[in-house]
Amino acid sequence: MSDWLEATITLHRPRALAALTRLFRDIDTAEEAFAEACLKALTVWPKDGTPRDPLAWLLTTARNSGLDHVRKSQRRAAILARHSEEFQLMPAETPDPDEMRDDVLRLLFICCHPELDRRDQIAIALRVVLGLSVDEIASGFLIRPKTMEQRITRTKKKIASNPVAFETPSPAERGARLGEVSLMVYLMFSEGWSTSAGQNQIKLTLCEEAIRLARLLAALFPAMGEQAALLALLLFQHARRHARIDTDGKLVALDDQDRSLWDRSDIAEATGLLQKAQRTGHHGVYIVQAAIAATHAHADSVDDTDWASIESHYAALYALLPTPVIRLNQIAAQAKLHGPYYALKAMETLAQDLSTYRWFHAMRGGLLQETGDHNAAIAAFETVMNLGPTAPERVAITEKIEISQNKLRGV
Amino acid sequence: MIYAITIYGEPGVFEALPKDRQEEVMSGHGALQSALTDRGEFVSMKLMPPTSAVMVEPATTEGTAPLITDGPFAETKENFLGFYAADFKDLDEALEYAKMISSPVARLEVRPVAWAGGAISSE
Incomplete structure (x- = not known):
């Protein structure tokens, strides 16, 4: 039975934490209050049945237990004094959709604190917004739980020292927050995608959690x-x-x-x-x-x-984001359309910007192989090997080098 | 009589379940589908999450086109997730089949169909 309850709680956590963070102006208090409400749910719901509006139930219960703590705590007494009116006004039902939307966006934006390293932003979002355990996050990043624990503690201190405004954001501000948060979600997925290979380390947790957040954003901003x-x-x-x-x-x-x-x-x-x-x-x-x-x-x-369509999409993307990596992808599509010589020529303009980018050299090696210039291909692949490839990349590149060596030996 | 077994639930709860629980729910659907296949024609549909929905709102003034909006403000409240429809002997039989897919993530409604066209027909 508890699996069903946990799934319901997991589903509501981001919204509940967001509303509670606004209420208590403090992530730790919000987390504690929510944890207590969840404990209560695990004993009450199986007896009385799941409430028709689980989010409202969790919010009301969490607010009440959070308030108890706030009253007992000297440190938080000031918060209570400042916002006592709001506490009285907080309704027993779900906040209205507009407010909820800004709350969730704010909580995610707090996680995207500019002083934080990108991976710390992702880790804190996984911990606070999605409720993953420190162990789960550590295994997603392939680091030790102890290290992760320390990083999360440090991250929380940084966040608390520089709070984000709790007022309703202006449309421009909301747009900027949404852009920043969306990028973090995208990078969370990429992080999971790039670590999830090789040596049985198929770590898709980060990818799945990023999809959950993307779903949340799509639902909040239809x-x-x-x-x-x-x-x-x-x-x-x-x-x-x-x-x-x-x-x-x-x-x-x-x-x-x-x-x-x-x-x-x-x-x-x-x-x-x-x-x-x-x-x-x-x-x-x-x-x-x-x-x-x-x-x-x-x-x-x-x-x-349809490589022509992919090529034109990359051209459009390059117009929006003129980075050498996007240009490289466009050239990769051109290689399919116009052949390896055309692409190798086009890549020359990027050689300097991407001199330490592994995929540049890997792609160049592949194209050189196609032209039959195996000596140059091997040189390009060896450059990749010197740029610190991941274990699965190393395997793939080694195989490619062998193919060229065999060709040279006439095998 | 054709009965529709409609499924309501909170979108996302199923996805948040551990894999073995998901399989439990799916095995109920598998059993219902094979039982329905054995007895004749039926239709079934699973809807995608409401985030993919677009609404066609009725025209507000005469002579204007219907208004297309990006869907209702998607809340986590109970939502229409999908349905089965088949020709059953009576309500009791329809209820027996509906029980096969009962689970804590879904509320089921069994309702007689007034008219059906296409793959199965009420005529």
Whole structure:
């Protein structure tokens, strides 16, 4: 029975924590109050049945137990004095949707504190907003729980020393917060995606939690195409999780993946979300990236892929975000359209900017291999090996070097 | 008589369950689907989460087009998740089949269908 209750509590945690953080002006108090409400729920709900509005029940119970603590605590007495009126006014039902939306956004934005390292931002969001245990977060980042614990404690201190305003944000402020928070969600997914391979370390927790947050944002901001597209983008990518790692735990490149292993229901949901996002007529970075992911997702094979469309999406993305990495991706699509010589020539302009970027050299090695220049290909692959590749990348690159060596030996 | 077994629940609760519990719920659906397949035609649909929904609101003034909005403000309140419909002998039989997919994440409503077209027909 407790599994069902825990699932319900997990679902409501972000909203509840957000409202409680506004109420108590303090994340620790909010967390303690929520934890107590959850304990109570685990004893009361099985007896009396799950309440019709679990969020309202959790909020009311947490508010009451939090207030008890605040009254007893000297340190928090000042908070109580300052906000006593609000405590009286806090209704026993769920806050109205607009307020709830700003609360959740604020809590996530607090996690994106600019003085925090990106990984600490992600870790604190996982801990506070999503309620993951320190052990779960540590294993997601592949570090020791003890280290994670210390980092989270330090992060909380930094957050408390520089509070975010609790007033309703202006539209411009809300937009800026949403942009910052969306980027953090995107990077949470990427972090999980890049660590989730090799040596049986398939760590998809971060990816799944990032999808949960993206779902939350899409639900809270239904009119924002970018947030629907962010969710679509993550789902398109996540759909490939079973195909990108083979039975030996080795990373499989997109071109070589068994597409029958792609998760069709993720792709279907992402497709629906992208179509909804595209109706807004807005061309944000997530909509364009989701469109690229959709083109891959709907192709039966590499050869069947609409590379011209991918190339033009990358051109659009480069107009929004002119970074060398995006340009490199555009050139990768051009390689499919115009061949390796064209792409190698185009890559020359990026050589300086991307001299320490592993994928630049890996891609260059692959293209050189296609042209039959195996000596140059080996040199490019060896550059990758000197730039600190991850274990699964190392395996893949070693294999490529062997292919070129065999060609040179005429095997 | 055709009965619809409609499913309501909070979107996201199922996804938050541990894998073995999810499988428990799905095995109920698997059993219902194979039982319904054995006895004839039926329709079933699982809806995607409400975040993917778009609303077509009625035109407010005569002569204007219906208004398309980005969906209701998605709350975690109970939501329509999907349904089954099949021709049953009577209400009791429909209820027996509905029980197969009963779980703490879903509230089920069994309701007679007034008209159906397409794959199964009420005529």
